[in-house]
Amino acid sequence: MGAISVDTKGTPSLExxxxxALDLAQRQxxxxxxxxxxxxxxxxxxxxxxxxxxxxxxxxxxxxxxxxFGARSGSASTSDFRPExxxxxxxxxxxxxxxTAEDPFNGLADPADLAKSIPDLDLHHPWxxxxxxxxxxxxxxxxxxxxxxxxxxxxxxxxxxxxxxVDLYATSAGFMGTVRSSRHGFSCAVLGEDDxxxxxxxxxxxxxxxxxxxxxxxxxxxxxxxxxxxxxGSRQIKTCQVPVLYEAPVARSLLSHLVSAITGPNLxxxxxxxxxxxxTQLFPETVHLYEDPHRLKGIGSSPFDNEGVAxxxxxxxxxxxxRRYCLDSYSARKLKLxxxxxxxxxxxxxxxxxxxxxxxxxxxxxxxLLVTELIGFGINSVTGxxxxxAAGFWVEGGELAYxxxxxTIASNLRDMYRGLVAVGRDVDRRHNICTGSWLIDRMTVAGx
Amino acid sequence: xATDISHAQNLEKAQEFLLTPAGIxxxxxxxxxxxxxxxxxxxxxxxxxxxxxxxxxxxxxxVKSGSRxxxxxxxxxxxxxxxxxxxxxxxxIMPALLDAAQAARAIARGGQEKPxxxxxxxxxxxxxxxxxxxxxxxxxxxxxxxxxxVEQEARRQDPRVKQxxxxxxxxxxxxxxxxxxxxxxxxxxxLVRLNVSVIVEQDGRRExxxxxxxxRTDYGYFLTEERALxxxxxxxxxxxxxxxxxxxxAGTMQVVLGPGWPGILLHEAIxxxxxxxxxxxxxxxxxGRLGEKIASAACTVVDDxxxxxxxxxxxxxxxxxxxxxxxxxERGILKGYLQDRMNARLMGMAPTGNxxxxxxxxxxxxxxxxxxxxxxxxxxxxxxxxxxxxLYAVNFGGGQVDITSGKFVxxxxxxYLIENGRIGRPVRGATLIGSGPxxxxxxxxxxxxxxxxxxxxxxxxxxxxxxxxxxQPTLRIDGLTxxxxxx
Numbered sequence: 001m002g003a004i005s006v007d008t009k010g011t012p013s014l015e016x017x018x019x020x021a022l023d024l025a026q027r028q029x030x031x032x033x034x035x036x037x038x039x040x041x042x043x044x045x046x047x048x049x050x051x052x053x054x055x056x057x058x059x060x061x062x063x064x065x066x067x068x069f070g071a072r073s074g075s076a077s078t079s080d081f082r083p084e085x086x087x088x089x090x091x092x093x094x095x096x097x098x099x100t101a102e103d104p105f106n107g108l109a110d111p112a113d114l115a116k117s118i119p120d121l122d123l124h125h126p127w128x129x130x131x132x133x134x135x136x137x138x139x140x141x142x143x144x145x146x147x148x149x150x151x152x153x154x155x156x157x158x159x160x161x162x163x164x165x166v167d168l169y170a171t172s173a174g175f176m177g178t179v180r181s182s183r184h185g186f187s188c189a190v191l192g193e194d195d196x197x198x199x200x201x202x203x204x205x206x207x208x209x210x211x212x213x214x215x216x217x218x219x220x221x222x223x224x225x226x227x228x229x230x231x232x233g234s235r236q237i238k239t240c241q242v243p244v245l246y247e248a249p250v251a252r253s254l255l256s257h258l259v260s261a262i263t264g265p266n267l268x269x270x271x272x273x274x275x276x277x278x279x280t281q282l283f284p285e286t287v288h289l290y291e292d293p294h295r296l297k298g299i300g301s302s303p304f305d306n307e308g309v310a311x312x313x314x315x316x317x318x319x320x321x322x323r324r325y326c327l328d329s330y331s332a333r334k335l336k337l338x339x340x341x342x343x344x345x346x347x348x349x350x351x352x353x354x355x356x357x358x359x360x361x362x363x364x365x366x367x368x369l370l371v372t373e374l375i376g377f378g379i380n381s382v383t384g385x386x387x388x389x390a391a392g393f394w395v396e397g398g399e400l401a402y403x404x405x406x407x408t409i410a411s412n413l414r415d416m417y418r419g420l421v422a423v424g425r426d427v428d429r430r431h432n433i434c435t436g437s438w439l440i441d442r443m444t445v446a447g448x
Numbered sequence: 449x450a451t452d453i454s455h456a457q458n459l460e461k462a463q464e465f466l467l468t469p470a471g472i473x474x475x476x477x478x479x480x481x482x483x484x485x486x487x488x489x490x491x492x493x494x495x496x497x498x499x500x501x502x503x504x505x506x507x508x509x510x511v512k513s514g515s516r517x518x519x520x521x522x523x524x525x526x527x528x529x530x531x532x533x534x535x536x537x538x539x540x541i542m543p544a545l546l547d548a549a550q551a552a553r554a555i556a557r558g559g560q561e562k563p564x565x566x567x568x569x570x571x572x573x574x575x576x577x578x579x580x581x582x583x584x585x586x587x588x589x590x591x592x593x594x595x596x597x598v599e600q601e602a603r604r605q606d607p608r609v610k611q612x613x614x615x616x617x618x619x620x621x622x623x624x625x626x627x628x629x630x631x632x633x634x635x636x637x638x639l640v641r642l643n644v645s646v647i648v649e650q651d652g653r654r655e656x657x658x659x660x661x662x663x664r665t666d667y668g669y670f671l672t673e674e675r676a677l678x679x680x681x682x683x684x685x686x687x688x689x690x691x692x693x694x695x696x697x698a699g700t701m702q703v704v705l706g707p708g709w710p711g712i713l714l715h716e717a718i719x720x721x722x723x724x725x726x727x728x729x730x731x732x733x734x735x736g737r738l739g740e741k742i743a744s745a746a747c748t749v750v751d752d753x754x755x756x757x758x759x760x761x762x763x764x765x766x767x768x769x770x771x772x773x774x775x776x777x778e779r780g781i782l783k784g785y786l787q788d789r790m791n792a793r794l795m796g797m798a799p800t801g802n803x804x805x806x807x808x809x810x811x812x813x814x815x816x817x818x819x820x821x822x823x824x825x826x827x828x829x830x831x832x833x834x835x836x837x838x839l840y841a842v843n844f845g846g847g848q849v850d851i852t853s854g855k856f857v858x859x860x861x862x863x864y865l866i867e868n869g870r871i872g873r874p875v876r877g878a879t880l881i882g883s884g885p886x887x888x889x890x891x892x893x894x895x896x897x898x899x900x901x902x903x904x905x906x907x908x909x910x911x912x913x914x915x916x917x918x919x920q921p922t923l924r925i926d927g928l929t930x931x932x933x934x935x
Contacts, residue, residue: 057535057551075515079538092516099588101510154730201852239699269611271647376857377846378879382656387879387931389857406855408879408931444933446698
């Protein structure tokens with residue numbers, strides 16, 4: 001028990017700490033309590049223009065506890081694991097619970113929903129990476145970027161990161177689950193400059209659970225360079241209404257907005273444009289959205305959610321119809337529904353890929369806008385109104401005509417979901433939410 | 449003189465609190481610094497931090513949740529040229545400190561150990577806020593009661609108010625910096641905020657509105673001048689305006705920005721692009737443009753960390769440099785960058801007190817404090833009256849900038865059409881996009897109504913969040929792209 005491969009320097013295991021915290025809470029009179037805790041370490045090395053820029057050694061540590069006194073609750077967290085700090089945190093949580101209101105929906109998850117066994121999802125692959133090795137990989141990544149295109153003249157650097165750790169969830173009712181995991185990656189951001197001295201920046205990255213699954217660092221550098229160089233000569237276009245193709249890495253954000261709109265607190269507060277929408281046709285009939293939490297080595301994989309509830313494969317949208325919300329126990333009780341194992345979010349949300357790659361989707365669109373970057377936060381979650389800054393390419397005859405910048409794209413998320421013409425098979429798997437590119441029938445592009 | 453006395457007190461308290469329990473005194477600090485320094489290193493610092501924060505939140509008329517958070521640790525940084533080595537520990541004890549020092553100094557390979565005598569001495573500091581403890585400034589029952597009053601005030605405004613969410617948060621951060629030049633500085637930083645957000649509903653249409661404020665003070669701030677109740681009224685007013693809003697226009701047009709929080713324009717369009725790191729690396733659209741005209745002559749923009757009690761203010765930055773009022777643009781001419789110590793040294797400039805970090809576990813970078821434009825002479829009514837057709841935007845959500853291309857966005861949450869010099873009907877929120885190096889050249893009128901924001905801004909850069917302030921008078925911009933849906 002508690003054999004953590006992270007250097008813990010003689011401190012007690014997470015399991016012991018959690019047990020102590022739960023015990024302290026109960027001795028203070030708590031009728032129930034739950035602990036989320038994590039311990040990790042990592043290394044991050046950045047090189048820039050062929051020289052080492054930063055070497056960062058990371059160690060993270062946290063324990064948070066929620067206590068219940070009947071229907072009242074309080075929470076506290078600490079990064080300090082010494083006994084006196086732990087008991088101060090527990091006392092703090094209990095003190096808060098004295099002043100919060102009775103809330104009949106409070107409490108631990110229903111024991112029937114808890115994970116009974118904890119499958120090994122193959123998430124833990126520590127990488128014995130020395131600082132020198134990391135520097136070597138980062139240098140290969142960045143120099144490949146510079147070698148790709150003569151217009152790439154500057155860099156924000158190439159970074160190699162590795163992280164491993166253990167996360168624990170435990171309750172006073174006897175649940176205790178730990179998950180060990182690791183994550184490693186390369187990233188590279190470079191700048192191109194055109195003959196008028198105007199600059200553009202873009203980046204690429206790779207992220208995996210197992211370092212052996214990472215691509216060559218050179219491929220990340222080359223892609224960063226290709227992306228930055230193709231933006232040179234960007235211009236504004238005239239205001240128009242056209243089809244918009246979201247490249248896979250930015251299409252993901254449209255699914256994030258969906259998840260946020262069907263998440264418990266936004267529903268019971270009625271602060272979502274998707275209240276009362278289960279059973280309604282949100283997307284065209286071809287759309288299938290599902291969660292696949294037990295995918296081996298998946299970036300979003302987890303055997304249980306943040307309150308110990310077992311995760312399982314589950315459809316979110318079939319035939320374009322929303323089948324369920326994303327709920328934790330508290331929201332579920334308030335909405336008179338059952339938890340969907342989404343305390344803390346979704347796990348490997350996937351949309352069924354279509355048959356075309358990006359080139360095919362461009363051809364299908366014919367004339368319109370390809371969006372490769374979004375900036376800003378112009379989403380009204382209550383109404384679904386959508387307006388964000390964008391950059392990308394004007395598309396004519398199914399091919400990229402020229403790069404575009406300083407424009408916004410606007411619509412309403414409901415109309416955008418209904419207007420989803422096609423999803424690409426160019427699935428971006430670097431995230432918890434995985435999708436191919438999205439072709440949307442029509443949006444307003446504001447420009448000159 | 450008063451400032452030096454308060455700094456001495458802060459230093460004493462910080463040492464007592466952060467170092468004494470671990471048996472760390474001046475001798476031990478010198479030992480750690482000696483371990484780091486070598487012939488190849490230009491600079492090193494130790495950053496000790498202890499912070500306590502709490503938050504209370506209300507929904508559906510009751511305060512149902514609250515949380516406390518305690519964080520402490522020490523970050524060790526070593527710099528050789530443009531190279532930085534960094535390690536940290538969440539335990540403030542000598543062995544951990546020595547380990548971190550060893551890891552950080554590895555950046556200067558092959559450098560000979562160069563034990564040198566370091567004369568530890570106190571740096572200078574401003575005294576912009578009292579070293580108070582917000583968490584204990586009000587009984588817990590009174591914190592709950594305050595949120596309940598805010599909720600009742602919001603509901604009292606209008607029967608269409610369906611949901612009220614309110615939160616109260618406070619923190620106290622004690623920091624102590626020791627630099628390789630021997631300077632030791634400390635700061636005890638209180639910070640409070642109160643946010644209110646409401647949902648209104650009419651004929652099946654729902655909208656929201658939000659407001660809030662705070663600063664470097666204690667919770668008493670919200671009880672004076674009915675501030676907390678004012679936030680509740682303001683959130684409801686905004687939400688009701690938005691219930692009536694028509695679709696926003698799309699295209700490039702004249703835009704009038706209201707005073708105060710719309711100063712987020714300056715933060716995104718100008719501020720980030722003038723941070724020293726981006727300019728040293730040549731990645732900013734403003735790189736190499738000092739002395740050039742980048743704004744109309746009506747524009748003077750400063751970053752001022754010395755405003756008493758403001759959310760973005762600091763007595764000393766996170767490198768122990770006292771903050772200052774830095775002129776960025778003077779009558780349209782680019783005058784200066786925002787610097788931390790490393791970038792200032794590499795660019796041959798002076799630090800400006802803008803070296804900030806989210807915590808001991810993060811590296812410092814040049815960051816803004818309170819960024820605003822000085823007042824002009826035109827009454828705001830005259831500015832609105834001068835516009836035949838355009839947009840008047842008075843409240844905003846967040847913004848973002850692409851440093852390299854200079855393109856920035858900020859999203860309006862309350863805006864109106866201007867027709868023939870009059871404020872017309874409200875329009876729905878829309879994102880505004882422009883080009884940082886160009887937008888201020890199009891500022892044709894500057895109001896006499898400078899206002900600073902109410903104290904809710906948080907700026908994110910490289911994954912690090914720090915509290916900031918913004919401000920401006922009413923401005924007319926002759927050409928900004930408005931991202932609505934109506935052609």
